[in-house]
Amino acid sequence: xxxxxxxxxxxxxxxxxxxxxxxxxxxxxxxxxxxxxxxxxxxxxxxxxxxxxxxxxxxxxxxxxxxxxxxxxxxxxxxxxxxxxxxxxxxxxxxxxxxxxxxxxxxx
Amino acid sequence: xxxxxxxxxxxxxxxxxxxxxxxxxxxxxxxxxxxxxxxxxxxxxxxxxxxxxxxxxxxxxxxxxxxxxxxxxxxxxxxxxxxxxxxxxxxxxxxxxxxxxxxxxxxxxxxxxxxxxxxxxxxxxxxxxxxxxxxxxxxxxxxxxxxxxxxxxxxxxxxxxxxxxxxxxxxxxxxxxxxxxxxxxxxxxxxxxxxxxxxxxxxxxxxxxxxxxxxxxxxxxxxxxxxxxxxxxxxxxxxxxxxxxxxxxxxxxxxxxxxxxxxxxxxxxxxxxxxxxxxxxxxxxxxxxxxxxxxxxxxxxxxxxxxxxxxxxxxxxxxxxxxxxxxxxxxxxxxxxxxxxxxxxxxxxxxxxxxxxxxxxxxxxxxxxxxxxxxxxxxxxxxxxxxxxxxxxxxxxxxxxxxxxxxxxxxxxxxxxxxxxxxxxxxxxxxxxxxxxxxxxxxxxxxxxxxxxxxxxxxxxxxxxxxxxxxxxxxxxxxxxxxxxxxxxxxxxxxxxxxxxxxxxxx
Numbered sequence: 001x002x003x004x005x006x007x008x009x010x011x012x013x014x015x016x017x018x019x020x021x022x023x024x025x026x027x028x029x030x031x032x033x034x035x036x037x038x039x040x041x042x043x044x045x046x047x048x049x050x051x052x053x054x055x056x057x058x059x060x061x062x063x064x065x066x067x068x069x070x071x072x073x074x075x076x077x078x079x080x081x082x083x084x085x086x087x088x089x090x091x092x093x094x095x096x097x098x099x100x101x102x103x104x105x106x107x108x
Numbered sequence: 109x110x111x112x113x114x115x116x117x118x119x120x121x122x123x124x125x126x127x128x129x130x131x132x133x134x135x136x137x138x139x140x141x142x143x144x145x146x147x148x149x150x151x152x153x154x155x156x157x158x159x160x161x162x163x164x165x166x167x168x169x170x171x172x173x174x175x176x177x178x179x180x181x182x183x184x185x186x187x188x189x190x191x192x193x194x195x196x197x198x199x200x201x202x203x204x205x206x207x208x209x210x211x212x213x214x215x216x217x218x219x220x221x222x223x224x225x226x227x228x229x230x231x232x233x234x235x236x237x238x239x240x241x242x243x244x245x246x247x248x249x250x251x252x253x254x255x256x257x258x259x260x261x262x263x264x265x266x267x268x269x270x271x272x273x274x275x276x277x278x279x280x281x282x283x284x285x286x287x288x289x290x291x292x293x294x295x296x297x298x299x300x301x302x303x304x305x306x307x308x309x310x311x312x313x314x315x316x317x318x319x320x321x322x323x324x325x326x327x328x329x330x331x332x333x334x335x336x337x338x339x340x341x342x343x344x345x346x347x348x349x350x351x352x353x354x355x356x357x358x359x360x361x362x363x364x365x366x367x368x369x370x371x372x373x374x375x376x377x378x379x380x381x382x383x384x385x386x387x388x389x390x391x392x393x394x395x396x397x398x399x400x401x402x403x404x405x406x407x408x409x410x411x412x413x414x415x416x417x418x419x420x421x422x423x424x425x426x427x428x429x430x431x432x433x434x435x436x437x438x439x440x441x442x443x444x445x446x447x448x449x450x451x452x453x454x455x456x457x458x459x460x461x462x463x464x465x466x467x468x469x470x471x472x473x474x475x476x477x478x479x480x481x482x483x484x485x486x487x488x489x490x491x492x493x494x495x496x497x498x499x500x501x502x503x504x505x506x507x508x509x510x511x512x513x514x515x516x517x518x519x520x521x522x523x524x525x526x527x528x529x530x531x532x533x534x535x536x537x538x539x540x541x542x543x544x545x546x547x548x549x550x551x552x553x554x555x556x557x558x559x560x561x562x563x564x565x566x567x568x569x570x571x572x573x574x575x576x577x578x579x580x581x582x583x584x585x586x587x588x589x590x591x592x593x594x595x596x597x598x599x600x601x602x603x604x605x606x607x608x609x610x611x612x613x614x615x
Contacts, residue, residue, distance in 0.1 A: 020272070020276065025268065025586070028272055032272065032275045032276065032279075035275075035276065035279050036275075036279060038279075039279045039282045039283055039286075042282075042283055042286050043282055043285070043286040045286070045290070046286035046287065046290035047289070047290075048290075051185075055404065055454045068286070068289065071238060071285070071286075071289070074238075074242065075282055078242070078245045078278075079275075079278075081249060082245070082249065082271070082278070083273055083275075085249065085252055085253070085271065086268075086271050086272070087273065088267050089252075089264060089267055089271060090231065091171075092256075092264050093261070093265060093268055096260075096261045096264055097169060097261055097265075102265070102268055102272070103265065107595045
């Protein structure tokens with residue numbers, strides 16, 4: 001399972017970095033989203049992977065570390081807000097310059 | 109009541125932002141009044157906090173009363189309290205300036221400004237690394253919108269690059285935090301320090317996590333390979349926004365100073381983490397910034413390059429974790445923050461009086477504002493490090509504290525040469541702004557003198573003189589703050605208490 005997760009994180013972040021380097025606003029947004037997925041999975045794994053263990057501490061029962069789940073939740077919420085703002089900014093740049101390149105010049 | 113002083117610098121702007129949102133329908137005057145009252149109260153709270161912190165104990169505020177390391181704590185030492193006061197004063201100047209009309213050029217300026225203060229103050233006061241991430245994001249989200257405030261393609265483009273870069277930086281921060289939690293099992297700074305000291309066996313992963321953390325802070329502080337965003341973004345921002353942004357690079361620098369002094373330097377595993385590379389990169393940053401200042405075509409570009417230059421100079425300090433170097437760096441940080449912020453406001457005031465020439469270094473109409481020329485002379489002389497102003501004292505303290513360090517020759521050479529280039533740039537370009545006129549240029553109608561603008565400029569320009577006059581008490585406080593920062597054991601024992609923490613062994 002560790003290998004599977006590691007491969008998934010690797011593919012997600014590689015695709016994310018590739019898309020960010022495209023220098024067009026829509027691939028940029030997609031790339032940053034993929035990168036944040038990779039990061040969230042990575043954070044999740046920092047509490048170790050355990051099967052059939054809820055993040056609740058009970059006498060004698062197996063449990064998994066609840067903290068990384070709280071961290072991932074926080075990161076998801078923040079990432080969501082940031083992505084929404086980035087999309088808005090990209091739309092504004094498109095309407096002002098008529099081009100979706102990140103270094104677009106003034107509309108002539 | 110005293111124990112709640114710790115959280116007041118965060119709560120006051122937060123309450124003000126909520127109130128401003130609720131009172132949106134009551135017009136701009138209500139927004140301004142709430143904002144100005146909030147920054148005044150915030151400054152008063154910061155002064156109070158500074159007095160409490162100067163008693164010598166680290167003030168710990170457990171949010172929700174959960175003890176560290178299980179809950180999130182605010183931990184306020186002299187450094188944090190001092191930074192809170194600098195932020196409050198800078199915010200007061202920037203808000204005063206913005207209240208004279210800039211705030212009406214877009215929507216929701218005032219609540220966003222207050223939320224930016226929340227993020228800044230939180231980042232300085234927190235004692236928990238994940239909480240630091242959250243406050244970074246609060247600060248950044250507000251700054252994204254403030255950067256775009258006022259509109260225009262230049263701001264949108266600069267904003268896009270700035271947002272994308274910082275989102276990538278946040279991803280890196282989360283990776284670093286995940287690795288730190290995976291290896292050490294904690295994210296409380298004091299507990300991280302304690303665990304690093306007792307770490308045995310293979311600590312390659314912990315080292316990697318720590319150095320990733322430094323990389324994230326270096327991005328915020330604009331260390332050389334990660335610094336090309338800064339001149340672009342700061343020069344595009346509106347003047348009051350850029351003035352407030354000056355403190356944002358300082359957040360990164362203070363974070364590096366803090367983690368290095370408290371967690372990394374005392375632990376065998378990470379003591380040599382910053383050796384060798386940080387000084388070289390910091391000096392390269394200072395050199396690049398000096399060249400950029402020489403090549404700048406507008407005063408606001410020049411001010412942005414000076415922010416980068418002071419960041420480069422300051423980032424030499426964390427490589428030498430000694431109290432004397434840190435103390436000198438703190439004084440330098442204080443004066444360079446106000447000088448750069450003042451320069452942004454002056455650039456705006458100058459642009460207003462030169463019509464089409466704005467603040468570009470081309471000959472324009474004659475300006476009839478001797479006080480403006482005087483303010484520029486004072487700020488430029490201080491920023492260039494000329495005696496008798498605060499900039500000179502700051503540089504002198506830093507250079508003399510670094511005299512006995514290993515790379516002293518290189519540091520002196522680069523910093524002094526960079527200083528010379530900055531003097532050249534400021535002298536030449538200041539002369540072009542104030543002394544070279546074209547006879548037929550049409551001067552714009554003289555702007556109405558606004559007391560808020562004059563007061564804001566006076567507030568941010570005067571530290572160049574005041575910090576030189578009162579250099580002794582300020583430098584003494586910086587020395588006490590640095591001495592406290594370099595006693596990590598006291599910090600750890602106050603934050604964590606004396607009870608033994610039961611730890612689970614992890615696979």
